[in-house]
Amino acid sequence: MRNLFAFVALFVLVITLSGCGAAAQPSPTPEPTDAPTLEPTTAPAVGDAERGHQIFTKGLNESPPCTSCHMAADVNFGFSLGPNLVGIAQRAATRVEGLDAAAYIHQSILDPHSYVVAGYRDIMYPDYSKYFDEQDLTDLMAFLMTL
Numbered sequence: 001m002r003n004l005f006a007f008v009a010l011f012v013l014v015i016t017l018s019g020c021g022a023a024a025q026p027s028p029t030p031e032p033t034d035a036p037t038l039e040p041t042t043a044p045a046v047g048d049a050e051r052g053h054q055i056f057t058k059g060l061n062e063s064p065p066c067t068s069c070h071m072a073a074d075v076n077f078g079f080s081l082g083p084n085l086v087g088i089a090q091r092a093a094t095r096v097e098g099l100d101a102a103a104y105i106h107q108s109i110l111d112p113h114s115y116v117v118a119g120y121r122d123i124m125y126p127d128y129s130k131y132f133d134e135q136d137l138t139d140l141m142a143f144l145m146t147l
Contacts, residue, residue: 047142055132055140063131066140069124072147082124083117089145105141 056072059065069081078084092101092108096115099107107114109132112124132140 047138047140047145049139049142049146052139052141052143055136056143060136061131063128064125082120085144086147088147101145102141105144106137109137109140 056066059068066085071078071080071084072086073084074086075084088105089101092099092104095104095117096107104115108124110129112126113122116122116124128137
């Protein structure tokens, strides 16, 4: 019995001491330097209007081209399901309060049901966000801003 008592006492002692390891030492604090810290920045995407023209006329990634519904012609006649996009940069800035031309065009492509031009039906293709990445949108917008 004495051996059992000694064994249990030793076991309890070992368990108790195993939790008493050395405390973790904090990482040394780096010395301050006079070098400026650089904050990560996101540069605005630059649009390629020529590539945007290709997206406008041919579509991208199996999405329909914009010309399926929109004209981009400086004429006062013709048929299109959506508004003629000549001069869109000037009109877009006045369509929705609080949105500049670029923000309005971006919203119109990705969320076409949020604003529908008077005289047109709410039938714009709603899934461009599935086919276009941000650079595709930037390129398309660069083209539209040239009209």
